[in-house]
Amino acid sequence: MTAINQFTAHIGLDWADKKHDVCVQFKNGERVFHVIKHTPEALDTWLKELHKQVKGKIAIALELKKGPVVYALQKYPFITVFPIHALSLARYRQTFWPSGAKDDLQDAELALELMLRYPQKIKAIEPDNADIRLLQQLVEQRRQLVEDKRRFVNRLINTLKQYYPQPLEWFSHRDSPLFCDLITRWPSLQQLQRARSDTVRRFMNAKGGPAVAHTEQRVASIANAIPLTTDTRVIEANALMATALASQIKLVNDIIRTYNERIEALFDTMPDAELFKSLPGMGPGMGPRMLAALGDNRNRFSSAEEIQNYTGIAPVTERSGQKSWVHWRWQCAKFVRQTFVEWAAKTVQSSYWAKLYYQGQREKGKSHQSAIRALAFKWIRIIYRCWKTRTYYDEAKYLLALKDRNSPLLKE
Template sequence: MQQFAAYVGIDWADRKHNFCLQAGDEDTVEFGCLPHRVECIDEWARASHQRFGGPIAVALELAKGPIVSALQKYDFFTLFPINPSTLAKYRLAFKPSRAKDDPSDAELALDLLLRHPERFAPLKPQSVGMRSLTVLIEQRRQLVDDRNRFTNRLRSALKEYFPQTLDWFEDIDTMLFCDFLSRWPTLSAVKRASSKTLDGFFRAHNCRRATLIDQRLKSIRSAMALTEDPGIVTPYRLHAVTLVAQLRTTLAVIDVFDQEIAALVRTLPDFALFDSLPGAGPHLAPRLLAAFGEQRGRFRNAVEVLQYTGIAPVTERSGKKSWVHWRWQCPTFLRQTFVEWAAQTINKSFWAGAYYRQQRAKGSSHQAAVRALAFKWIRILYRCWQTGKRYDESVYLNALRRRGSPLLGKLSLSDG
């Protein structure tokens, strides 16, 4: 580890940041508290640089956030993220009582960096485009989670007074459904609509299958109300209309994010590498690209990717006992990315489908089989990422054939 003019441990918070500071050539430490205001952070940063010069090492238990963004503006700071669980276990080693306060946590972060510098890598920001993409896909995922919450609540509300709509529409997270329920929020309202009006509504929403429209119209005419009690219908109608408004806004915003992501991801050098993957598509290709990033030295081998993303299982041994389980501490969104993509490849990649069925035949659950498939895929992707070569299914199948892989069986390559 390089030598620094000073070392700082920071325990960050919403409104203030406690810090513990030690000059590079001294053993004594200083404590302080920094308000989370831009001018205060700037004043402290410039004063530290004037006092010590540079560079200055800063240890803190996060890799992104307001304080990280604020400190990255200064080239004389080198930031060292420390995993919060690492700091918590380190604290517990010295304080079995679990006593905790912010200044002591800042001191522990500083102590960890000074005593075990080889354990922590400095934070190296990726390009503006890659960082923007990472934030955009994470925000999009949050919006998708919002959409799912709204649809679940809407489905629950409709079951209380207007359950027929759930039979008339296969998906309720669409503008078609939102427009239908906004216009006819109750069964009595839609029954009053003429067949011509309903037919025109469906055709205006690109639903042009005459059989489907006729089926819906017949179902509407024959439908019976679950209840006509105003004490139930009135509040649930209002609730449903409110949820539809929220869902409509969320769907529109997701479309905006999709357009922004699609435009941005095409400007990144490795986009073609991930866009060509089977089953990736417009949503998973950007997520896979962001998962690997653009810094080839970030992971020394595929095993580090597997461990970091939580795909690789953990083995615990004690005496004669051995227990294998999945990783509890990992970036959940990254693990979801690889698992969701692996599931998409089952029907789009010959060997992936064969491997999944093999795992299922061994007694693995669907999720366990998909995680095992993701494990296989990451090793392949890591190689592609390192060499810059696109994945080629035929090349990989030929490699499996040369190794005599049982996945291929007696089928010829053309059969795959």
């Protein structure tokens, strides 16, 4: 843990897109306020002049763990960043201003005071190594692209339903190159039916693969299809939109493929790659995400419970008087939570004990999502142990351990 008294200056920073309000406290207790433009040049000039003045390390508290301001600050070796949770700062502000009054310079000073008053609670950011930081950004950006593709696919489906629903019956994968190429080449049923059957047949078979088995059925369906509408204005407008969306899906697919190649190449160079590959359900997409979630700093988490809380898998219990309420953890690393939940769902099909545990949860009346979260909670204990001790996961060994403990999961 970084000692707060080792710094020659402490700063609270309230960030924004255009400018940053800062409150600087020097060793003698004097406080000064500044407004700094959000440009690399302005930040560089201010920080270097301040460092020259105080001649030592500088601590900066702000409401971010990542982002352009954090990245800009982290390039200076004399700067240590202390992230303040936005909700913590809001509640702290409300303590003194119940009316809800808010001011940027005031928030900068409050961030500074939180850092100084609660050094045991607010931990400095300890950057992972360069490869881990790159992997963390790549896997999260890839996920964003996947979500973009999903939105484009849903919009394309809705557009086709307006005037040309037949392709949705002919194809189950609406993001496939064949489907998108069909829409791009023949964006309406009328255009498709004007094409020769042999031309359509060659088009359907050109990419090969399992789709070839459905070619004749699709060709016959095309010939017998009846247009949903003959309104040329409706067809023209929606055909243009369908073509645009199909092109976007193809482009995003290509970009995702580029990300997959870079992520896989980077992941394979990392010392912990084989450890994560040993876990069930850790395919080429999930393994890098899990490694990015935990990193390679074994001192980052001191217990499995810390990971359960960090990921948001552990529920929150609130008690007041005779009442007790257990609810979802609202504040957490949501992408990391998503990673653990999605991985846990995959292990139901790839791990014997995980499948038994999931079935047991469902038999108790738990919903699918609740059962998966409970399974993820249990998996975190295992993955933490493997990660902390650098030990590969062995399903047979774990099953023997369950048997030795007379686990109710394993029924004779």
